[in-house]
Amino acid sequence: MDRVSTGVPGLDAMLGGGLIPARPYVVSGPTGAGKTILAMQFLAAGLAKGEAGLMVTLDEPPNEVKANVVAFGWNLDRLKILDATPDIKAHKRQRSVIDVGTTMDVRDMDQVGEIRQSSQIRAMEVSIHGVQKMLKQEFFQRQERTREKYKRIVVDSITALKMFSMGGEDSRIMIQSFMRFLSELEATTLLVSERLNPKILETEFFLCRGEIRFHKSLDGNVIRRAVSIEKFRGSRFDDRVRPMSITNSGVSVDAQGVVAMTGGRLAALGQEYLEQRMGEEVTTVIESVLKMVEDAHRMRMAVTDIEHAISRAMLQIQRRNYQKAMKAALHAQSVIRERLEKARQGPPPPPPPAAPPPPGVRR
Ligand SMILES: Nc1ncnc2c1ncn2[C@@H]1O[C@H](COP(=O)(O)OP(=O)(O)OP(=O)(O)O)[C@@H](O)[C@H]1O
Numbered sequence: 001m002d003r004v005s006t007g008v009p010g011l012d013a014m015l016g017g018g019l020i021p022a023r024p025y026v027v028s029g030p031t032g033a034g035k036t037i038l039a040m041q042f043l044a045a046g047l048a049k050g051e052a053g054l055m056v057t058l059d060e061p062p063n064e065v066k067a068n069v070v071a072f073g074w075n076l077d078r079l080k081i082l083d084a085t086p087d088i089k090a091h092k093r094q095r096s097v098i099d100v101g102t103t104m105d106v107r108d109m110d111q112v113g114e115i116r117q118s119s120q121i122r123a124m125e126v127s128i129h130g131v132q133k134m135l136k137q138e139f140f141q142r143q144e145r146t147r148e149k150y151k152r153i154v155v156d157s158i159t160a161l162k163m164f165s166m167g168g169e170d171s172r173i174m175i176q177s178f179m180r181f182l183s184e185l186e187a188t189t190l191l192v193s194e195r196l197n198p199k200i201l202e203t204e205f206f207l208c209r210g211e212i213r214f215h216k217s218l219d220g221n222v223i224r225r226a227v228s229i230e231k232f233r234g235s236r237f238d239d240r241v242r243p244m245s246i247t248n249s250g251v252s253v254d255a256q257g258v259v260a261m262t263g264g265r266l267a268a269l270g271q272e273y274l275e276q277r278m279g280e281e282v283t284t285v286i287e288s289v290l291k292m293v294e295d296a297h298r299m300r301m302a303v304t305d306i307e308h309a310i311s312r313a314m315l316q317i318q319r320r321n322y323q324k325a326m327k328a329a330l331h332a333q334s335v336i337r338e339r340l341e342k343a344r345q346g347p348p349p350p351p352p353p354a355a356p357p358p359p360g361v362r363r
Pocket residue numbers: 029030031032033034035036037038059068071072194246247248
């Protein structure tokens with residue numbers, strides 16, 4: 001099977017040749033780990049082979065994204081960057097103004113009103129649904145214009161996307177539908193995700209077909225960088241943590257190298273791995289349900305209740321309540337399995353009573 005190069009030979013080697021095409025993957029790691037650089041390197045590798053690349057940026061405005069990788073000498077002229085950056089300045093200003101609330105005078109109050117309003121509008125613009133619409137439009141417009149599809153897509157970052165959209169259960173369902181939408185585009189997609197809390201498994205980690213995780217630790221006054229493949233559906237892969245570095249040619253991975261598991265935060269990885277194993281079984285069930293949810297969507301069956309059940313299971317995993325998570329996941333699995341079987345055997349079902357509400361509408 002053809003593989004898609006990440007643009008980093010050492011990483012391709014860890015992946016058994018590269019990524020399996022037309023699927024979404026997560027690139028995770030702490031800030032400054034090299035996620036954005038890898039994402040750009042992946043796009044640049046595609047452009048060099050004539051594969052159209054599309055980047056959605058929420059973390060930095062497009063000019064900064066490009067400026068940050070000038071040193072690597074990649075030709076990004078043909079890269080399309082969609083700017084989905086929210087007005088972060090307004091958010092920050094708003095917060096600091098609130099912090100000093102007691103010392104504000106009337107003149108400042110006027111300003112606060114203005115800033116609030118503008119930041120609210122901006123925050124609404126950066127809904128998951130909005131970004132999805134923007135992506136869809138660009139994707140199909142290009143296809144019409146040039147009869148060529150975007151082969152590689154990057155979303156930097158999905159963490160920001162969630163932060164600037166709704167929280168809670170709805171945002172998990174939105175991410176489910178966003179990932180489904182990405183799969184349908186049949187482009188190889190990298191979703192950049194910061195693991196804000198290593199103990200929490202965010203929705204995108206369940207739904208992606210693989211995860212490339214960057215690690216960063218301080219050893220004395222030297223920054224140690226490492227990378228690992230956390231999962232890769234449908235392929236063998238190197239499950240060791242390997243040393244990586246950022247040089248003048250971008251991210252570089254030593255696929256044979258050994259990371260000294262001494263001192264620093266890398267040593268703490270063991271605990272994290274253990275936690276993940278515990279959640280793994282539930283994850284497998286959730287993934288099987290999500291696959292059936294995809295089938296159900298294709299068959300135009302109403303499965304909102306199943307999606308909610310899965311969201312609850314994910315929430316339980318995030319709370320590290322694996323028993324409850326498993327119960328919810330197994331229940332959802334049996335319900336949807338039965339529903340699908342009925343639909344496949346019996347005569348075509350009548351259309352669902354009402355179309356599921358459009359994404360973005362609270363249920
Ligand atoms: N030319 C270069 N040579 C070596 N290191 C570099 C070079 N350019 C950037 N870096 C390093 O790359 C890191 C930034 O990488 P990147 O922007 O990809 O991080 P990130 O994971 O996307 O972080 P964030 O989550 O904050 O966006 C910094 O640590 C910086 O020191």
